[in-house]
Amino acid sequence: MGVKILIVEDEPAIAELIAINLSHAGFEVERAFQADQALQMMKEAMPELLILDWMLPGKSGVQFAKELRINPKTIGLPILMLTAKGEEADKVLGLDAGADDYVTKPFSPKELIARVKALLRRQLPPTDDAPLIVGPLSLDPVTHRLMAMMPNLDPQSIALGPTEFRLLHFLMSNPERVHSRSALLDRVWGNEVYIEERTVDVHIKRLRAALAPAKCDNTIETVRGSGYRVTKNPL
Ligand code: CA
Numbered sequence: 001m002g003v004k005i006l007i008v009e010d011e012p013a014i015a016e017l018i019a020i021n022l023s024h025a026g027f028e029v030e031r032a033f034q035a036d037q038a039l040q041m042m043k044e045a046m047p048e049l050l051i052l053d054w055m056l057p058g059k060s061g062v063q064f065a066k067e068l069r070i071n072p073k074t075i076g077l078p079i080l081m082l083t084a085k086g087e088e089a090d091k092v093l094g095l096d097a098g099a100d101d102y103v104t105k106p107f108s109p110k111e112l113i114a115r116v117k118a119l120l121r122r123q124l125p126p127t128d129d130a131p132l133i134v135g136p137l138s139l140d141p142v143t144h145r146l147m148a149m150m151p152n153l154d155p156q157s158i159a160l161g162p163t164e165f166r167l168l169h170f171l172m173s174n175p176e177r178v179h180s181r182s183a184l185l186d187r188v189w190g191n192e193v194y195i196e197e198r199t200v201d202v203h204i205k206r207l208r209a210a211l212a213p214a215k216c217d218n219t220i221e222t223v224r225g226s227g228y229r230v231t232k233n234p235l
Helices: 012-024 035-044 061-070 088-097 109-122 162-173 181-189 198-214
Strands: 004-008 028-032 049-053 079-083 101-104 132-134 137-140 145-148 156-158 220-223 227-230
Touching: 004 012, 004 035, 012 028, 012 109, 028 035, 035 061, 049 061, 049 109, 061 079, 061 088, 079 109, 101 109, 109 181, 132 162, 137 162, 156 198, 162 181, 162 198, 162 227, 181 198, 181 227, 198 220
Parallel strands: 004 028, 004 049, 049 079, 079 101
Antiparallel strands: 132 137, 137 145, 145 156, 220 227
């Protein structure tokens, strides 16, 4: 299962062109023709990135982007805006509305894919981020320290390998959300093409093994058929 991208574009030919190119690049593509439909689809399954046309029937792309940015569930969703408007003022308006990047029609599919990939890469956890706390886990990206604080147990320092640390950092940056293996590969490993999805399972296993002595390995949940997540309320 690839990284899921939702295209919101009312012009079928353009939507088709984008969809074909994204599929060829290995992405999983869904399409909506307007904002309401997109919102409905997002309630069922959240995409990893939204490609949003500026001019849509009904609610405009700009208005939709603004609404997504004030919704806690979609505040972190990367948005790439598409438009025929190439004016600098329009670009600023689009970015102000909450888009993360902007592609002007007509665009080359190659450029679009490059922008999509760059945007997904930017979602990588920053290395100088603030400490993260999810349930009993407390992670400091600066000092590369992980502490576990379970009720009735002394706080424990947990040592992790660099990949496990990056993996946990990413999961804790996006807690409760399920990430597919391919999404994790993309975000944690970057664009190393030769890595298999099974690699993710290996590192998840190592991560759980490292957390087990502190009795918090169950904060890393396997979501059958979907992927993994970190949760503060393990089942
Ligand atoms: Ca349009």
